[in-house]
Amino acid sequence: MPHAWKEERAAEQIDKRLKDVEKVAIVDYVRDTDLESIPTAKAYKVDGVHLYADILNLEDMLNCTAVEGEQCHQRTLRFLNQHFRAVDRILARTDAKRVDFHNQRLHALISKPYNTQAGAEAARVNRAVAIAQMVIDVLKQTGDSDEHIPAAQVRVGIDSGRALAVNNGRNGYREPLFLGEPANQAAKIASGSPPGIFLTNAARAAIGLAKLNDPSKSPLTQAEIDTCKQAAALDVTVQSIVDEWKDDMKKNPIGGFQFTRHTPPFRTMDIPALTPANSRRQEALSIYADIDGFTKYVNRHIDDRPEDVVKALHVIRAELERVLTSDFDGRRIRFIGDCIHGLLCEGTAQTTDVQETIKSGTECAGGLRSSFNLALRKLDEKGVDTEGLGLAIGFEYGFMAVSRLGLKGDRVRCAVSRGVLASEQEQMRCTGVQTAIGPLAYDKAASTIRDLFGNTRRTSNLDYDATTGKPAEKGQNSSSSVGGGLLRSPAPAAAASGFSFPAKAAGPSKKPASFA
The missing domain is CATH 3.30.70.1230 (Nucleotide cyclase, GGDEF domain)
Incomplete structure (x- = not known):
């Protein structure tokens, strides 16, 4: 069955979605507000610190074999799964909120202490830096040489400010989405290389650090990180997280992909x-x-x-x-x-x-x-x-x-x-x-x-x-162009040879791996 876009159909559906948000409520985020099931026509203004952790060696995993076969995908998925389970444990133990985990990128929110407390923003930034360092230290120990899974190389970006929290997702798959400068700038400063912890000037100012012309080029020094860790005083250690993670992996093994x-x-x-x-x-x-x-x-x-x-x-x-x-x-x-x-x-x-x-x-x-x-x-x-x-x-x-x-x-x-x-x-x-x-x-x-x-x-x-x-033409429905256009072939092309794939479970690749 040919696929087609039709203007009348699109217009009808857009009109329905406009009715969903005829009246929108904007409220301030307060203590213990549930952000998991935000109604479509509602948003919260949230003051918080946004942390993005970017795993830099994902592309290396996808190129661990010369040919992109089953083996490199199995290793890559295991690589992500192992590290995700470790990082998720860190966030749960440090009272940070996992916003999203998209392939190599983690987005987390630190909203406590709330703005009603003195020095709240500085406390949140210090806590974010301490969490970031814990992520880096833990992921150095969550590889698996037997499974050809290396430790993750991590670059973290942190920003502080106000964002809008709205519903992210549809049809039973809902989670909060944060819109605005702090989430965007944290993601930007997390992109690139080398590894390390990078703060925007807004986050630096919150903890009394000097403004930089290009903060994306200057990771925090070890002394600055230690100062933040001391101020945050997390009640969990790297070793305890690693031990818990290892125990969890034994009790709940990932299994083969x-x-x-x-x-x-x-x-x-x-x-x-x-x-x-x-x-x-x-x-x-x-x-x-x-x-x-x-x-x-x-x-x-x-x-x-x-x-x-x-x-x-x-x-x-x-x-x-x-x-x-x-x-x-x-x-x-x-x-x-x-x-x-x-x-x-x-x-x-x-x-x-x-x-x-x-x-x-x-x-x-x-x-x-x-x-x-x-x-x-x-x-x-x-x-x-x-x-x-x-x-x-x-x-x-x-x-x-x-x-x-x-x-x-x-x-x-x-x-x-x-x-x-x-x-x-x-x-x-x-x-x-x-x-x-x-x-x-x-x-x-x-x-x-x-x-x-x-x-x-x-x-x-x-x-x-x-x-x-x-x-x-003016006034013409776009769907009328379907049937003889530039991309329309006279008849569906036959399935291309050389791209067959068995309709059954795929076994490990027989090609030798050159793991990078």
């Missing part, structure tokens, strides 16, 4: 049912769509019309997910802040149809931009300011591994591969009007798709009509 294919479409993949022994792996397309300019937008409105932030985020993200899942039969993996990450695949239970998958991904990218533009128009009509917002889209093709990490009852979903990392990198090189295609997808795509992106593999204003090759 075993893969089967999912019969397309990916929309029907039951991610909550996945476990290490019941994971998925096959050739597919990974796509990232990020709302560009959203942090500045939040900063502009957090004290003036914060309701606009809640309305814009809810309407846009709900529609992006609908396009991915309903129009193009893809599967949302997760929302990452103001970004959506999804997978899609065309083919059969045995094989992935390479060119059809890339074509569907290209049209999906066009549909995402068309719906985004339509959502902005409808938000504007309702008096919601959307100035400065754009959509940056990147996608790539390759083998994708999907599983869940952690223990039963508290697992987090995970999709990881070289292609996942590449698709995010493609998105990151785009402005709010651009779409980029990864090198592997570009090489395997039909010439009509390569022509769309050119030698730079990046193009501007690629909406759905552009992907079908028939610009809509």
Whole structure:
């Protein structure tokens, strides 16, 4: 069944989402407020310290074998699982809140002591630094040489300030999302190398450290870290965490990661049912769509019309997910802040149809931009300011591994591969009007798709009509272009040979590993 984006259908769904947030309540975060199930039309203003821990050697794990086979994905998932369980234990024991764990990135919030207490901000920053150092020290000891799992190399970014906490997720998968400068700046300063603990100037000022021209280049000194640790006085030690983690690993072993294919479409993949022994792996397309300019937008409105932030985020993200899942039969993996990450695949239970998958991904990218533009128009009509917002889209093709990490009852979903990392990198090189295609997808795509992106593999204003090759006339429904456009082939292509994958559990790779 061909996939298509239709303006009338998108407009109808956007109108429904606008009704969800006709009246939005903005309240201050107070002690013991539950942030796990925030209603759609509500947001909390939260003063806190945001900590991002970035595992720097994830890419090394994905390249531990020359070919991206089962073995490197098994090792990578185990690598992430072991370290996630250790870090989650640290957060639980130090009264920090896990906000998100997306592949190599952890986001945590330190909200105690609350602002009603003197010196609260300094105390939170000191505590965040102490927790960060504990994460670094513990993860030095949670590798496993027998399983070819190295210790994690960690870089931590910390910022302090006010953010908006809203609902993150839909359909039973809900968690808090923090919007604004502190979460964004902590993530930015955590990116890059070398390892260490890096504080923004706002966080540095809170504990009396001098302002720097570029704090991302100056990790805290050991003396500064020791001062923070002494002030925080955590009542847990590195050794106790490591001992508890080892005991937990003995009592609740991870087990081997075993893969089967999912019969397309990916929309029907039951991610909550996945476990290490019941994971998925096959050739597919990974796509990232990020709302560009959203942090500045939040900063502009957090004290003036914060309701606009809640309305814009809810309407846009709900529609992006609908396009991915309903129009193009893809599967949302997760929302990452103001970004959506999804997978899609065309083919059969045995094989992935390479060119059809890339074509569907290209049209999906066009549909995402068309719906985004339509959502902005409808938000504007309702008096919601959307100035400065754009959509940056990147996608790539390759083998994708999907599983869940952690223990039963508290697992987090995970999709990881070289292609996942590449698709995010493609998105990151785009402005709010651009779409980029990864090198592997570009090489395997039909010439009509390569022509769309050119030698730079990046193009501007690629909406759905552009992907079908028939610009809509004024007043014409975009769906009328379906059927003879640029990306439409006369008949579905046969499943590509050379990309077969057995519809059964995949055994360990027989290729020798060159672990890095």
